[in-house]
Amino acid sequence: SFSFHSMKQHWLVLSDPLEYSVEHFVGQKTVNWESGLSIPSNKELSQMRKRDTVLFISTGNVYEIQGQAEVCGDPFLDSRQLDLKSKYYRPENPELFYNVPFRWRRRFKPISWNDIKNSKDPNLQNIPNFSRHLSVYSITERQYRAIIATRSGNSPSCYSPAEQISAPIIREEEITNREVLGSGEYGIVYRAQFRHHIVAAKVLNARPNELTEEELDKLKIEADVLQHIHCPQIIKFYGACISPSSITIVTELMSRGELGTLLANKSVELSDFMKLRMALDIAVGMNWLHTSRPRQFIHRDLKPSNLLVDSNYRIKICDFGFCQLKDPNLENLGPAGMIGTLKYMAPEVLLNREFSEKIDVYSFGMILWEIMTRKRLFSEFGPSDGVILKEHVVQDGRPPIESKCVLKRLVEQCWSAKPEQRPSFDDIVLELSSKMIEKHIADPVGRAFWLRFHSVTEVEWERFEYALRREIQPSYAKQCEPLSDCPSSEELEKCSDYQLNEFSSRGSVQKRRATSEACRRYFDCFEVFKLRPELDLELKLLKILLRVDENQGKVMLNHWGNFLRWFGPFYDHNKFPSFLCRMKLLLRTKYFHAYLTEIEACSRLKEPNQFLLRFSSQPGYFSVSYVTPEQMVEHTRIRFDQASSVFRSHHFEEKYHSLQAFVGNLKRTRYPVECPDFVDILGGHNTESGYSYSMEATIFMDAD
Numbered sequence: 001s002f003s004f005h006s007m008k009q010h011w012l013v014l015s016d017p018l019e020y021s022v023e024h025f026v027g028q029k030t031v032n033w034e035s036g037l038s039i040p041s042n043k044e045l046s047q048m049r050k051r052d053t054v055l056f057i058s059t060g061n062v063y064e065i066q067g068q069a070e071v072c073g074d075p076f077l078d079s080r081q082l083d084l085k086s087k088y089y090r091p092e093n094p095e096l097f098y099n100v101p102f103r104w105r106r107r108f109k110p111i112s113w114n115d116i117k118n119s120k121d122p123n124l125q126n127i128p129n130f131s132r133h134l135s136v137y138s139i140t141e142r143q144y145r146a147i148i149a150t151r152s153g154n155s156p157s158c159y160s161p162a163e164q165i166s167a168p169i170i171r172e173e174e175i176t177n178r179e180v181l182g183s184g185e186y187g188i189v190y191r192a193q194f195r196h197h198i199v200a201a202k203v204l205n206a207r208p209n210e211l212t213e214e215e216l217d218k219l220k221i222e223a224d225v226l227q228h229i230h231c232p233q234i235i236k237f238y239g240a241c242i243s244p245s246s247i248t249i250v251t252e253l254m255s256r257g258e259l260g261t262l263l264a265n266k267s268v269e270l271s272d273f274m275k276l277r278m279a280l281d282i283a284v285g286m287n288w289l290h291t292s293r294p295r296q297f298i299h300r301d302l303k304p305s306n307l308l309v310d311s312n313y314r315i316k317i318c319d320f321g322f323c324q325l326k327d328p329n330l331e332n333l334g335p336a337g338m339i340g341t342l343k344y345m346a347p348e349v350l351l352n353r354e355f356s357e358k359i360d361v362y363s364f365g366m367i368l369w370e371i372m373t374r375k376r377l378f379s380e381f382g383p384s385d386g387v388i389l390k391e392h393v394v395q396d397g398r399p400p401i402e403s404k405c406v407l408k409r410l411v412e413q414c415w416s417a418k419p420e421q422r423p424s425f426d427d428i429v430l431e432l433s434s435k436m437i438e439k440h441i442a443d444p445v446g447r448a449f450w451l452r453f454h455s456v457t458e459v460e461w462e463r464f465e466y467a468l469r470r471e472i473q474p475s476y477a478k479q480c481e482p483l484s485d486c487p488s489s490e491e492l493e494k495c496s497d498y499q500l501n502e503f504s505s506r507g508s509v510q511k512r513r514a515t516s517e518a519c520r521r522y523f524d525c526f527e528v529f530k531l532r533p534e535l536d537l538e539l540k541l542l543k544i545l546l547r548v549d550e551n552q553g554k555v556m557l558n559h560w561g562n563f564l565r566w567f568g569p570f571y572d573h574n575k576f577p578s579f580l581c582r583m584k585l586l587l588r589t590k591y592f593h594a595y596l597t598e599i600e601a602c603s604r605l606k607e608p609n610q611f612l613l614r615f616s617s618q619p620g621y622f623s624v625s626y627v628t629p630e631q632m633v634e635h636t637r638i639r640f641d642q643a644s645s646v647f648r649s650h651h652f653e654e655k656y657h658s659l660q661a662f663v664g665n666l667k668r669t670r671y672p673v674e675c676p677d678f679v680d681i682l683g684g685h686n687t688e689s690g691y692s693y694s695m696e697a698t699i700f701m702d703a704d
Helices: 022-028 039-045 113-117 141-149 213-228 259-264 272-290 358-373 386-394 408-414 425-440 444-451 461-478 489-494 497-504 508-522 535-545 557-567 579-587 598-604 659-666
Strands: 010-015 030-033 053-059 063-071 098-112 136-139 175-183 187-194 197-204 237-242 247-252 296-298 307-309 315-317 324-326 458-460 554-556 610-615 621-627 633-641 646-649
Touching (some): 010 063, 022 063, 039 098, 136 141, 175 197, 408 425, 461 535, 508 659, 579 659
Antiparallel strands (some): 063 098, 237 247, 296 324
């Protein structure tokens, strides 16, 4: 039976790096440790208990303590000793072999065992002497603390770790309602409440007096950086709670976790817009760090696990423990070793050469590749292939990138082997912004209108509405100006719907001509002859279709671009902003269901020959969903060709001047399913007739 002990014990475990290195351990997070065929070591293993501390010692050319693990379960019998074919099978030997589960906690700057043995610290005088037959040793609490406190020859600070970490102080009782979100090498992250805010509370694995000099330096750097950098793309830091037993770092909560985890989750769909916006968020945050004065900040460990995602898929940069300050007047900094994560290290770091802020640009290039492809970087290399991977990168080995990738040129510039050929983050922001606007707003006038906001991805509705009113004011008024007494057929064909409606009210001859033109456009004249200018109503409908309320009161770049693909162009051949009228007429049809998905469409279609109209998932296309006589729901796409101003469908040969004309033909054999979504807004307008118009009432908003 196992001996009982209630206090946590501390252990030294030796491992030959050729058999099991610290890199193997870190890569696996949790391992079942065994002593091989060493009976003395096996006896020591059998005494371990859950939550005991293990210092991991590499026995290469130099013995070094390279990290710390924790026993995460009690010892259990090794099943191989019952296997006749196993080398562990010993029928004549009564000894039992055990496995002990270890969980990796943290890696730190190696502590030389010679420094431990030669230390003058009285707590280290009786430290174990290593034997070739034993790989597991028990040490006391005092010995453990003295080992951790060793500073590789440096004098310890006269201040406690808590005093050295300059951060706003948070009392432990202020952090309440903790729920575990996840755990990693350095600690456990909780969702918690702090001063009536939901936050992330990261509890480090190490107690304050267990911190190595390297870990303490990382904490001091991170606290200093986060307190002095205030950027929307950098994680918000609230402070630290430091008690004798724990250190807790409190930051804003990013509910979707690490970017790397999100990219690996194939059930999460990411549109091209979302991917580009993620890349832009990272670039903006990094540009903020690199352009800070009087000192630049070089992150040095930019990777997906240090990029957090919020509920709206926006990215914020975190983990500044390896961050380095740089004088902007200096071109390069001297060699500083291989700091960071191997897969994202620039060649000059791998070769331990001089470096600059361009090492972050290299890392960004790798991350950009991962965002666009959603593949794992250098997946062909395993945890033990570090030397091979280093050689591969130094010899210009890079991940494959398809020629059709819109950011191929930018990615290749970022991961260039020559730092001087890599762009600055300022240039990267401009390039990504240009690509986003070019890709998502095809209409040239709509694109120019968006550029005036100097905000790439989103703009507040109030600013957008005010600018739109001012932009369309002259042309909106002109589309309501009366036609001549006897317009030609060509003039009548090109006039606005408002002009056509006004012309029809002049007499029977005019109404007959107007009716003919209205039927050509819309299959019937019913809705056209109820039209009147209602800019306030039209902008209210526009706000709904731009999904402003779903995006915290903001107009998104992609939504504006998609809207113009559906209802554009911004200005028609008369230079009228007729997209607003087209939108209003379509929403008044009652059979248009806007952002309905295929699955939702199927649920609304119940009877044979029913149909409805909706936006297609592909911007610029509409979809007609209908029930066949066999009671199957089918979908057909309709595309508006802005060059020829006609609607086309793959399933129908005819061309139509409007969706209403297309649906009017469809209604001869089918009947529509009405949409209730716009009844409250348009209900009072559908029965109105007559023609009235007031510029003051529609163009200008109150000064308030």
